[in-house]
Structure formats: structure tokens, C-alpha cells
Amino acid sequence: MxxxxxxxxxxxxxxxxxxxxxxxxxxxxxxxxLPKMGWLVVILFLPLVGGVLWLVAGRPQGTSAYRAGAYERNTPGFPEYDRPGRFAVPDPAADEEFLRRCRERAEEQRRKGRGES
Structure with missing residues (x-):
């Protein structure tokens, strides 16, 4: 016992x-x-009953085991590739055209950087 x-x-x-x-x-x-100070008083003077009351009637709803701090980033609601509004190339030819234009622009910037015309 x-x-x-x-x-x-x-x-x-x-x-x-x-x-x-x-x-x-x-x-x-x-x-x-109850206000926060009220809950503190209840917990301090009635440990068992106050603790159960806090968990049932005082704790914020929807709390998880971990809450992000003030300087922590929250994870986005969607994974990177499933994000709504994300541009996706409808066909491979358009993707090849985009990459070709990027290469041309990069070469042009390199020439300007070297002083060539």
C-alpha cells in the first residue's frame, strides 16, 4: 500500500x-x-484538482506538445512542390526553351563582365 x-x-x-x-x-x-493569475492560484493551492481543472477547462484548445517560439519558423502548410500557385511546366519543350534563354542571358552577362561586346 x-x-x-x-x-x-x-x-x-x-x-x-x-x-x-x-x-x-x-x-x-x-x-x-479564468485569467492566468487565477489559474496560477488554483494550481498552487489545489495541486491535484487544480491540475485536472487546468487540463480540462483552462488550457488553450488546439495546443500541441510543441509550440514554436517567438523566433522559430513555422513549417509551411504545403510541401514545396505541392504549393498552390506554383508554376509547373506543362510540356518539356517549354522547359528547354526557358533553360536555353537562361544560358543565353548568363553568357551575355559574362561577356559584359569581361568587357567584351
Whole structure:
């Protein structure tokens, strides 16, 4: 019985620490049903009940396990080649024409760079 009591205590402390960190890192406007300080008070004075209440009624909806920080880039919604509006060559001949014009333009820029006319 002592083992179960010790395990329950560890789970309660783990839940309490997780909820405290989660509340502190949550933006002020994202908390539901109570202001951020209200949730902190509930968690501090009622660790088990407050933690369960935070997870059920206070935590922002749609949160994932990882939220990007202020200086981190979010991944785009589409992979690079499936992006809507991306230009795709309809036929290989048009692609060859485009590459030929790119080569000609590059050669022209090289000649100008060398001072040739």
C-alpha cells in the first residue's frame, strides 16, 4: 500500500509541475475560463484538482506538445512542390526553351563582365 501512495504522490507532483510550467508559458489571452493569475492560484493551492481543472477547462484548445517560439519558423502548410500557385511546366519543350534563354542571358552577362561586346 505504501508503494501505491508513493506512486500517487509522484504522479501528483509531476502533474503539478507540468501544469505550472504550462500556465506560465501560456500567453495571457489564451487561457480559458479564468485569467492566468487565477489559474496560477488554483494550481498552487489545489495541486491535484487544480491540475485536472487546468487540463480540462483552462488550457488553450488546439495546443500541441510543441509550440514554436517567438523566433522559430513555422513549417509551411504545403510541401514545396505541392504549393498552390506554383508554376509547373506543362510540356518539356517549354522547359528547354526557358533553360536555353537562361544560358543565353548568363553568357551575355559574362561577356559584359569581361568587357567584351
Amino acid at each position: 505504501l508503494y501505491l501512495g508513493g506512486l500517487f504522490g509522484l504522479v501528483t507532483i509531476g502533474l503539478w509541475i507540468f501544469c505550472l510550467v504550462d500556465i506560465i508559458t501560456t500567453q495571457e489571452g489564451d487561457c480559458r475560463n
